[in-house]
Amino acid sequence: MPLRVFNTLANEKQDFTPVRPGRIGIYVCGITVYDLAHIGHARMLSAFDVAVRFLRWAGWEVAFVRNWTDVDDKIIRRALERGQDPGQLSEHFIEECRRDMQSLGVMVADVEPKATDHIPEMQALIARLIERGNAYASQGDVYFAVRSFAGYGKLSKRHLDDLRAGARVEPGEQKRDPLDFALWKAAKPGEPASVTWESPWGPGRPGWHIECSAMCQKYLGTTFDVHGGGKDLVFPHHENEIAQSEAASGQELAHYWLHNGFITMDAEKMSKSLGNVRTIRDLLAHWDGEALRAFLLSTHYRHPINFTEAAVLEADRRVDYFYESLAKGDAYLAQKKLAGRSGSEPLGEHVLAFREAMEDDFNTAEALARLERLYGTLNARIDAKARPDEVAALLQTARALSGVLGLASRAPLEAVRQRRQIAAGRKGIDPKWVEERIGARIAARKAKDFVRADAIRAEVAARGVELRDGPGGTEWRVVL
Known part of the structure; x- marks a missing residue:
């Protein structure tokens, strides 16, 4: 089937037709870096x-x-609170975010532009809008004249009259119309020099919306394929991006607009006022990054997703199942003297089913369900002592399709052990204690004291630890 995506602009699912055959340009609005990234950011990123x-x-x-917004009112306020330079603050949180992204398996984008590196492009775009009559300077600020762009509201499906009723002019703003928004903000007393640039309209800094317009068009062209971000950006950010970009060029900015849904925390909206904002860093102290990723992919990206401990635990079990299945397959092929990673082509029927799910507006929930069925088949064929080449093909297919979702890419036994440490910490289990009890059990078995050995197994089981005896010795896992 052809690739289909839900286009917010058209408010419907559409067949995807690229600007250039075989090539797709994608711009995603990244993070405003004034704090650690939270689970809502993780959803967009994944x-x-x-x-x-x-x-x-x-x-x-x-x-x-995917850009970094490294100059913004929130960054300046946070830096002043901390007694830091805004540039240093934003750079610190960019690096912290990159650490979290790596833990979630989020790849580095081809280009990750920073707003502060593109001030000349923003000023050129603003000058063009003034020249075309779509913007005006006012006491050091520059505003976009919303009513000068006939298509305003086409993305968010909002009408100017409705917007006018709720619009207001903030103190110090010199707008001609309350709907107009800032393209350039005059420097304010007390703002650091590091967030102030000279311009034809006086010293100042760019408004948020103009930043993305300048950066996306620099790297992807005047018109490109896909513009994405969180659903909260539809209005006003993306609506304003469309208005200023298309007013300046007379051409469409992006053909398809994709937006991911919100995250709720135990059925409540995530907000700082409710005190339920969970940072990625905080969650990574309790959960493996791959479990968080699997949780986020378990719901279609456009739909809202409710964060609960039970839902993440279910995703964690799924990741466990994937890795244990891969380890089981590797062990089976090693026993049969066949390497599972070489010479096997992914099986067409499973690839097709997976591809169909993903081509339907990137339906990761369905793709995961089909992938889990593949793992079920892999385990069933191993248990049935199937031919090694059949198991090898299933194993290779499972690895390939899991990798497309950014899952199960670590060496299975290593991943099982790493994840076991996190699960043990979450349940208050000391791994050293478990290893000591395993040693005591081995000693009891050598002494043929099987009653004692069984008692030790029961003792660790009562703490939530399962012991597994195998040819290579005794392994353990935390019962999830």
Whole structure:
């Protein structure tokens, strides 16, 4: 089937037709870096990461751009609170975010532009809008004249009259119309020099919306394929991006607009006022990054997703199942003297089923369900002592399709052990204690004291630890 995506602009699912055959340009609005990234950011990052992974696997040439907003009112306020320079603050949180992204398996984009590196492009775009009559300078600020762009509201499906009723002019703003928004903000007393640039309209800094317009068009062209971000960006950010970009060029900015849904925390909206904002860093102290990723992919990216401990635990079990299945397959082939990673082509029927799910607007929930059925088949064929070449093909297919979702890419036994440490910490189990009890059990068995050995097994089982005896010795796992 052809690739289909839900286009917010058209408010419907559409067949995807690229600007240039075989190539897709994607721009995603990244993070405003004034604090640690939270689980809502993780959803955006993982949703578009998996879309890019799939498109490349499916044979598309993808140019992927995801920006950093490193100059903004929130950054300046936070820096002043901390007594830091805003540039240093934003750079610190960019690096912290990159650490979290790596833990979640989020790939680095082809280009990750920073707003502060593109001030000349923003000023050129603003000058063009003034020249065309779509913007005006006012006491050091520059505003976009919303009513000068006839298509305003086409993305968010909002009408100017409705917007006018709720619009207001903030103190100090010199707008001609309350609907107008800032393209350039005059420097304010007390703001650091590091966030102030000279311009034809006086010293100042760019408004948020103009930043993305300048960066996306620099790297992807005047008109490109896909613009994405969180659903909260539809209005006003993306609506304003469309208005200023298309007013300046007279051409469409992006053909398809994709937006991921919100995250709720135990059925409540995530917000700082409720005190339920969970940072990625905090969650990584309790959960493996791959479990968080699997949780985020378990719901279609456009739909809302409710964060609960039970839902993440279910995703964690699924990741466990994947890795244990891969380890079981590797062990089976090693026993049969056949390497599972070489010479086997992915099985067409499973690849087709997976691809159909992903080509339907990147339906990761369905793709995961089909992938889990593949793992079930792999385990069943191993248990049935199937031919090694059949198991090898299933194993290779499972690895390949899991990798498209950014899952199960670590060495299985290593991943099982790493994940076991996190699960033990979550349950208050000391791994050293478990290893000591395993040693005591081995000693009891050598002494043929099987009653004692069984008592030790029961003792650790009562703490939530399962012991597994095998040819290589005794392994253990935390019962999830």
